[in-house]
Amino acid sequence: MSFLRAFAFFALTALLVTVVLVLKPGARETGSGPLAAETMSEAELVERGAYLALAGNCASCHTAAGGEYMAGGLAFETPFGTIYSTNITPDEATGIGAWSDWDLLNSMRHGMRANGDHLYPVFPYTAFTQVSNDDAAALYAYLQSIPAVARENTVNEVSFPFNQRPLMAIWKLLFFTPGAYEVDEGKSDEWNRGAYLVEALAHCSACHTPRNILGAEKASAHMAGGEYFDRVMPDVYKPWSAPNLTASSRGLGAWTTEDLSAYLQTARNDFLESFGPMNEVILHSTRHLTAEDVNAMAVYLKSLPGVEPSPVSEPDTVVMGRGRTIYNLHCGTCHLPTGEGDPEMAPRLNRGSLVVQAENPASMINAILYSPEAPRADLPEKWREPMEEFQYILDDEELAAVATFIRHSWDNRAGPVTPEQVARQRWE
Template identity: 75%
Template sequence: MNQRRVSLLMSLPRAIAVLTLVVLIASFVFVVVLQPTMDTGSGPIAQPSSDANALIQRGEYLALAGNCASCHTAAGGEYMAGGLAFDTPFGVIYSTNITADTATGIGSWSDRDFLNSMRHGVRANGDHLYPVFPYTAFTQINNDDLAALYAYLMSVPAVTRENRDNDISFPFNMRSLMAFWKLMFFKPGAFEANDQESEEWNRGAYLVEALAHCSACHTPRNILGAEQERMKMAGGEYSDTVAPGVSRPWSAPNLTASTRGLGTWSEDDLTAYLKTARNDFLESFGPMNEVIMHSTRHMSDDDIQAMAVYLKALPTIEPPEPVEPDSIIVLGRGRTIYNLHCGTCHLPTGEGDPEMAPRLNKGSLVAQADNPASMINVILYGPEAPKPALSPKWREAMEEFQYILDDDEVSAVATFIRHSWDNHAGTVTPEQVARQRWE
């Protein structure tokens, strides 16, 4: 027997051992990592209710607090039947049918299937869900409330509507990879009260962090789409419509106690805004309209107050120090444009007029935001009024300036507003304005 053959025979057991080890590791990865975590318990997920109607009514209130309809009801579509498009950095994802239809909705799901979707981000068939569905927040909803939500959704009239396939680029269209994402960024578990805080604070924390999932929009995300915990509630960016069928970035303001965030608002300012879409600073516009009109205005006064208490207690996260503009060129040009197009209603002081226009001076979270996307959208397209319409507050609606001002002019006037009076925000560039235009 030649030496090479002897060497191969001697290495065969080692090769088999290595191969076996690889198979074992691969099996471990598949079973422990790629297989989703699920609750496999038996029996009801919460103590059965003796009053089915009361449970459904409670679930309806919780669905309002979670604003389920805004995401699961497409424009012109049937209630909770899905089909709304979400434009993400990874592709377009469509919301699903969550009516009680057994073929295309969730009518065939058990209450435990529903719990697994909310707490673990897993479909009834075991597939991972994308976190566009904010199970990263919903995981904190307690079992009693999940049981009520399930009862309500099972009472929603069934609509047969096939779910639309997502349009996600490779490799993000591989749902199995979400297992690794969850290992890095997701911690499942129901909300736990803080014994050091009041009952009202804890109720507010539960509503803000779990049901209302405020951080989903108001927290910046990393390159993989996960919320940056160290910047929690310091302001985020997401894509939403600026015109029918057209999406552009929007910026959600800083909700911490920053001087450029909620630090300038009182609890009364915040409760008025969440309950009526208005306060002394502004009237709701854009994507926040749906949050208020479909959700928070229907919530109890006690719950709105609890949310305000919790939000006002958030620790301060200040944005980076803004870049100072060229005071001669940019601010001078911006002042001229402001006086010509804005000053009559918003006043030369930026304090606004109760009958003409809201305040732009210190206290406007949009004007003070680190990211100027929402402010640019308002200048270009005008503020979208809430629907259903509120009683008139201003004599005239603000006009859109997309056809009146070019990118340089919009950037100049936005920069002037953000650096005048008591405001101290960042410079807006023509490139930032160009990104927001759609025609």
């Protein structure tokens, strides 16, 4: 569906929904007393909230580069325009200092501001809706305890009609079901804890699930891989592809629970080292969680049924031959002719590389063009030499050929990469 057809669909839906439905206040919850259970002290709430903020990776989105902690201003590029994260420090004029704990719950559970405005789902309330009342209260206590920062929120740059917040009532009617997480009695406590962390607090599906033309996650392809915009160079944003996290043979099927736990805790395992936007998830969130919580997340993710990518066409033999030549010239020394990699030189490209096997090659192209960004400075270097960037060495056809060769050689069976896909990722 094209953008114009999506616009027409959205406009038609708006006409079909009554004015009362569109303009009436959204669902809100209220209470006569504190949101948290009475058994929790303020100090306990703050401590618990600090941990939950790490699990939700709040700082990565609400702290701009060079900005003050949780003061907002980070830009999110979307198909509908640029949306900026908000100030969630306890400043009463520009932050959430005037909010109650119930106001914070309603933002997370129902996607509503304290003044009744609808929030855009760039703030992932579609996942946060599952956060429990006690955890919302703990998050509130923690956010009220951090230093207040007086910083006006940056005005969003969203195109018409998507800049009309009342229309979000229609979007919610179509795509959003609010409600706290419900325990699956047929599963273990560990599985339920992992499900709660992955689906609610960590909101993994926000990146790892494909979206429809109106920006809603496709339930039929839950965790099967998504696309989003993020930084490839300073002030340059391009698409990234989040890989398939289901039990697909081209997803987590080749990883063990231990592989996944190691990756979330250390940014490394026997398959690869983290790079790109996933660095922030690990460095600012999962590596700070307890080993029990990380393992629970791994147990839950490994239980997801496989969602297989679309069938792929066989690459052109000439392209494969050209790609093999380029690979042997530029890649084979470190990654080895077999694609198995070397413990000191480079990660494996065969078997278990979710980025190589992804249906969408955007992240793989970014890694080749701009070089994978190391996860953090305080880790000892994993590879003897960092991978060089090839944006000035290979043209679009050459890079497409070598990416196609890697994605369809050895045990890999991902689809061809086109020069047009490469051109889309270049910053020039």
